[in-house]
Amino acid sequence: MIRIDSVTKRYPDGTVAVDRLSLDVPDRSITVLVGPSGCGKTTTLRMINRMVEPTEGTILLDGEDIRRRPVTDLRRSMGYVIQNAGLFPHRTIVDNIATVPRMLGWGRQRARKRAAELMERVGLDTSLAERYPYQLSGGQQQRVGVARALAADPPVLLMDEPFSAVDPVVRKGLQDELLRIQEELGKTIVFVTHDIDEAVKLGTMVAVLREGGRLAQYASPAELLSAPADGFVEDFLGADRGIRRLSFLSSAALELTTDAVVPADASAERIAASGARYLLVTDPDGRPLGWAEPGELIAGDIRTDRLLPHGRPFVPGADSLRVALDCAVLSPTGWAVAVDAGGRVTGVVSQQAIGEAIRAAHARGRTDQAGVAP
Amino acid sequence: MNGFFDIPSDLQHSWSGLIGLHLREALLPVAAGLLLALPLAQLCVRFRRLYPPVLGATTVLYAIPSLAFFVVLIDYTGQSELTVMIPLAVYSLVVLVPAIVDGVRSVPGETLAAATAMGFGPVRRYLQVQLPIAAPAIVAGLRVATASSISLVSVGALIGNQGALGNLLAAAQKYDRPELAVNAVLTMAALAILCDALLVLLRTLLTPWMPRGTRRPRPAARSRRPEPEAATR
Numbered sequence: 261m262i263r264i265d266s267v268t269k270r271y272p273d274g275t276v277a278v279d280r281l282s283l284d285v286p287d288r289s290i291t292v293l294v295g296p297s298g299c300g301k302t303t304t305l306r307m308i309n310r311m312v313e314p315t316e317g318t319i320l321l322d323g324e325d326i327r328r329r330p331v332t333d334l335r336r337s338m339g340y341v342i343q344n345a346g347l348f349p350h351r352t353i354v355d356n357i358a359t360v361p362r363m364l365g366w367g368r369q370r371a372r373k374r375a376a377e378l379m380e381r382v383g384l385d386t387s388l389a390e391r392y393p394y395q396l397s398g399g400q401q402q403r404v405g406v407a408r409a410l411a412a413d414p415p416v417l418l419m420d421e422p423f424s425a426v427d428p429v430v431r432k433g434l435q436d437e438l439l440r441i442q443e444e445l446g447k448t449i450v451f452v453t454h455d456i457d458e459a460v461k462l463g464t465m466v467a468v469l470r471e472g473g474r475l476a477q478y479a480s481p482a483e484l485l486s487a488p489a490d491g492f493v494e495d496f497l498g499a500d501r502g503i504r505r506l507s508f509l510s511s512a513a514l515e516l517t518t519d520a521v522v523p524a525d526a527s528a529e530r531i532a533a534s535g536a537r538y539l540l541v542t543d544p545d546g547r548p549l550g551w552a553e554p555g556e557l558i559a560g561d562i563r564t565d566r567l568l569p570h571g572r573p574f575v576p577g578a579d580s581l582r583v584a585l586d587c588a589v590l591s592p593t594g595w596a597v598a599v600d601a602g603g604r605v606t607g608v609v610s611q612q613a614i615g616e617a618i619r620a621a622h623a624r625g626r627t628d629q630a631g632v633a634p
Numbered sequence: 635m636n637g638f639f640d641i642p643s644d645l646q647h648s649w650s651g652l653i654g655l656h657l658r659e660a661l662l663p664v665a666a667g668l669l670l671a672l673p674l675a676q677l678c679v680r681f682r683r684l685y686p687p688v689l690g691a692t693t694v695l696y697a698i699p700s701l702a703f704f705v706v707l708i709d710y711t712g713q714s715e716l717t718v719m720i721p722l723a724v725y726s727l728v729v730l731v732p733a734i735v736d737g738v739r740s741v742p743g744e745t746l747a748a749a750t751a752m753g754f755g756p757v758r759r760y761l762q763v764q765l766p767i768a769a770p771a772i773v774a775g776l777r778v779a780t781a782s783s784i785s786l787v788s789v790g791a792l793i794g795n796q797g798a799l800g801n802l803l804a805a806a807q808k809y810d811r812p813e814l815a816v817n818a819v820l821t822m823a824a825l826a827i828l829c830d831a832l833l834v835l836l837r838t839l840l841t842p843w844m845p846r847g848t849r850r851p852r853p854a855a856r857s858r859r860p861e862p863e864a865a866t867r
Contacts, residue, residue: 309751332753340751346744350766350843360752392843405748418751 261287262308262416262448267317269303269473277303278473280317285465288446292463294453296496300473301452305418308450309335321416336360339409339447343421345401347393353379353404354389360412371411378407381444383437399430406438410445417449423458435461456497460485460504468493482508486625506582509621514576514584514614516598516607522557524549524564531557538593541567546604548573551593573597576606581621585614638813642805645795653821656798659790660783661829663719667726667779668772674727675734676760685735692728700725700786704793713794722786726779733775737768770844773837777830784826788818799825 262285269278278300285291293301306312308319310331319326326334339360347356357375358366366374379386382403393401402422409417423431435458442449453459459466460481468476468484470492477489485505488494494501520536524543531539531554539557541549541564550567571591574584576598587596588611595608639649647655678685703721711717741764749763765772788800795801802818805811 311747311750332755335751335753338751340748342744342748342751344742344744346742346746346748348745348749348763348767349742350769350841352843363753394843394845408752 261285261320261322262450263320263323264304264308265318265320267304267307267314267319269300269307269312270315276472278307278314281469281473281475283467283475283478285448285450287448289464290442290449290451290462292451292453292459292466293469294456294459294463294466294496295469295476296471297454298471299469301454301469302420303473304469305420305450305452308416308418309338309340311335336364336412337414337416339412339414339417341402341405341409341417341419341422344398344425345393345405345422347401347404347408349393352390352392353384353396356393356404357408357411359408364412374411375407378410379404381410381441382407397430398426399434402426402430402434403437406434406441410441410447415448417447419449419451421452421454424453424455431458438462457504460507468496486622503582503585506585506618507580509581509618510577511574511579511581511584511617512577513620514581514598514609514617516576516609518607520595520608521605526557538568538595540570540595540597540605540608542605548597548599548605551591551595568592570597573599573603573605575599575601581614581618584609585611585618588614638817641802641814642809642811645801645805649817649821652799652802653825656784656787656800656822656825659715659718659787659796659798660722660825661780663722664726664776664779664783666719666723667730668776670723671727671730671734675731675738678731678735679738679764689732692724692731695724696728700789701792704789708793713796715790715796717793718787718790718796722783725786726783729779729782730772730775733771733778734768737771737775738764740771741767766840769840770837773833773840777833780829780833781826784822784829788822 264281264283264285266280266282267278268276268280270276281300281304283291283304293304295301303312307314308326310326321334348359351359354372354375357378358368358371361371361374362368376386376389379389384400384403384407388396388400393404396404402425405422409419423434426434439462451459451462453462463481465478466481466484467478468489470476476496477484477493479487479489482505484493485497485501485508488497488501497504519534520538521540521542522530522534523546524541526541534554537553538551539554540551541557543549548570549564550570552567556566569592572587574587574596576584578601584596584598588594588609591597594611596611596614597608598606600606641647641649641652645652674688678688698721700721703724704717707717707720711720745763745767746759749759754763788797788803791797791800791804795804797804799818799822802814806813806815806818
């Protein structure tokens with residue numbers, strides 16, 4: 261565990277970058293430091309590997325003051341990923357990745373073999389090994405940066421806005437990749453960003469910092485979204501935090517109905533008996549074909565090309581309430597289609613039913629929080 | 635005895651001997667200038683406030699005409715090769731210090747910060763990161779210094795015939811053999827071009843990591859924000 265204990269950084273000109281910050285970074289999880297520019301998040305990160313020395317306070321790594329270790333040893337035990345990757349332009353990709361192992365005295369062959377392994381782990385083709393950084397795209401360079409940080413298998417990974425300089429599509433890919441790698445490797449990651457969406461997506465815990473380097477709130481993403489500590493945090497989270505919070509609520513409890521689901525070869529009685537305003541027509545395997553009004557359906561001769569599109573379906577349990585709500589909002593009928601992992605319809609659910617589920621979840625959340633209030 | 639390559643005997647050298655002498659008098663000072671410029675430039679990078687006065691001082695030295703420089707030095711080092719080479723070394727230094735400083739400063743902030751964060755000490759970082767990345771700028775400085783040095787050696791002809799190929803210019807007047815002057819000029823030009831080509835080749839060998847065609851480091855990763863102060867520690 262990394263314990264940041266009432267740490268202050270004051271510069272000679274009197275500027276306070278970090279103000280009495282205390283934070284416990286749990287092992288094997290992603291802790292995100294987020295806040296506007298000038299909130300001291302990068303300074304805080306750089307105090308962990310002593311690129312910046314605190315004016316007051318201590319930082320403990322597994323109970324030991326980080327100042328008691330030689331600084332280069334400390335840094336070699338912590339991977340570091342920086343915005344724009346910061347690769348060595350004069351070294352090949354494989355040599356970039358092998359940098360720290362080589363400094364730790366690994367043989368050339370072993371270091372290069374390790375580098376090749378890591379290229380695969382971060383999703384880079386090993387044919388890029390002998391290229392130079394300028395020959396790679398920004399996203400590929402950033403992957404190399406992550407591989408380089410992981411090379412000596414450090415327990416701690418410090419990431420300073422690593423994905424800020426790439427376009428949104430590449431950024432999403434890198435974020436998903438990081439989550440996947442983290443699932444496999446279980447590093448203790450401290451991640452700095454100014455993007456609250458990134459913080460909520462990646463963080464196990466999120467520390468929101470405000471200008472002047474003070475901690476505004478330290479909580480899990482779900483708690484942050486449901487109970488912001490003050491107006492600053494609420495503003496910082498943005499206007500749609502209610503919707504985003506639904507990402508943390510499961511769609512498993514939604515009550516699905518199958519009354520409005522009919523197969524394409526349904527009988528006239530079956531169509532008439534449903535009583536629903538819209539019917540979802542499925543193919544013989546149970547996959548959704550589209551929506552239709554009962555009056556438009558002629559038993560035994562359903563024209564599938566005339567059906568309204570069924571929109572994107574969701575998988576109850578696997579998808580969040582946010583996804584379910586999105587499906588319902590996008591559906592031409594206002595009903596969301598639920599499918600199993602194989603894409604077969606398990607039922608449909610209305611916007612109203614999703615709204616009920618959201619209210620129920622919020623009510624549950626309030627009692628849960630009351631129960632475990634610190 | 636009036637051939638293009640017939641060197642008057644009072645020069646005590648054959649044509650190829652003069653070339654060897656000329657190269658030695660021109661290139662040793664550049665090498666000496668480089669050896670002095672590297673630590674001096676590193677000091678200027680590390681202590682920013684040192685750079686303006688160093689730049690000012692070297693510029694003043696550069697403004698001293700070589701002939702005046704030679705005359706002053708004759709009192710100490712006599713009419714020797716050294717008298718020619720000392721000013722040339724100083725001129726090289728003047729060209730190389732800003733070239734190296736700019737080269738080292740052109741290393742992207744992220745690259746430096748990443749090196750520091752990976753546990754590079756200052757010496758390792760200088761030798762393995764800053765200097766190699768500054769190599770193209772240093773070679774560019776060497777090209778200027780070498781060309782100017784090769785041409786300036788000829789002024790040494792005025793102080794006891796220490797001008798190597800430049801001595802041919804004096805001999806051309808003395809013996810009324812203009813072809814010797816043509817020989818001197820063409821040979822010096824050829825030497826300068828040859829040395830320049832070798833330096834370009836050296837840079838190509840040193841920098842396989844630069845984009846082809848442009849031969850300029852493309853800062854694919856440029857900082858959008860000013861780096862916090864610790865980046866350069």
